[in-house]
């Protein structure tokens with residue numbers, strides 16, 4: 007650290023210079039992220055609650071009341087207004103907390119969980135952190151093969167996991183079948199809807215054919231739903247919802263900050279991102295989010311139709327487009343796109359160029375990308 011501090015002007019100037027090195031969502035160049043720019047009203051809310059810590063609820067009745075309301079609204083969106091839960095740092099912590107509870111409920115030292123091969127890498131982290139075994143079920147196309155899950159179940163299984171909106175393809179696992187399987191085997195079922203939670207309910211409103219995935223299915227024990235993805239909230243905001251309070255196990259006493267207990271992995275928790283989430287949900291309402299999803303799906307269609315003129319496109323289920331570039335080296339395609347300023351990403355199986363059609367992408371950005379992608383693909387040896 008420097009010995010003597012510098013002036014505000016100097017420090018902020020330096021900061022702004024550094025920020026110029028970051029790619030902005032507004033540039034329309036970020037194609038592979040599930041995050042987006044924070045609307046101004048949510049920035050305001052964030053600033054107001056900047057210093058609040060939900061880990062010390064005695065000090066922040068206001069922020070805590072916002073979290074309670076957000077959890078109620080999310081529960082309502084996911085078919086269970088009585089759900090309980092928390093806003094954590096993201097989908098990883100939300101998945102982690104769900105698996106902590108599943109392990110506690112099962113009470114088995116050799117606990118295993120079964121996730122689809124398509125699950126987010128947060129489950130690999132969970133394997134390391136919790137010391138549980140993560141078994142990976144085969145896929146049937148892009149979604150989990152329920153028979154493969156069935157074959158992996160044994161006396162150590164403490165949870166099965168389904169994904170509603172996979173990270174790579176936006177695919178939705180057959181959650182109704184997983185729910186039946188969980189009920190038949192008395193198993194905990196966690197649904198990772200970190201991305202899909204703020205998309206699928208609105209797709210239903212818009213009459214898209216999408217499978218059920220929420221607490222309306224009796225076998226669903228918990229759901230991850232992230233405000234900092236398609237909820238448009240600033241980082242850190244990942245939601246975990248449990249069907250009811252019986253799922254909360256193993257709370258830790260918090261002796262020097264009141265007489266309460268904490269169940270969440272993190273101790274200090276940001277009230278700011280909760281306030282921003284509350285503000286967005288209050289300001290946009292279901293109608294506002296539906297409009298955003300509608301626009302993203304229109305852009306998804308524009309991209310999928312345009313790309314199918316020169317490549318093969320996997321039919322998108324939600325606002326994630328995967329483009330197969332046959333007979334070309336995909337890493338070279340990515341390199342050429344990077345040279346043109348595009349921050350794209352790729353999928354593993356099948357290998358594709360992946361675009362998450364987030365709200366920051368406009369029709370203009372999509373058309374520019376299509377023009378560049380077409381030229382890269384046609385000119386590559």
Ligand SMILES: Cc1ncc(COP(=O)(O)O)c(C=O)c1O
Pocket residue numbers: 040095096097098099101126128169171172173198199200201232244
């Ligand atoms: C389906 C899914 N689950 C979990 C996560 C992890 O979320 P986070 O990066 O907020 O921890 C992601 C991130 O993209 C995701 O797509």
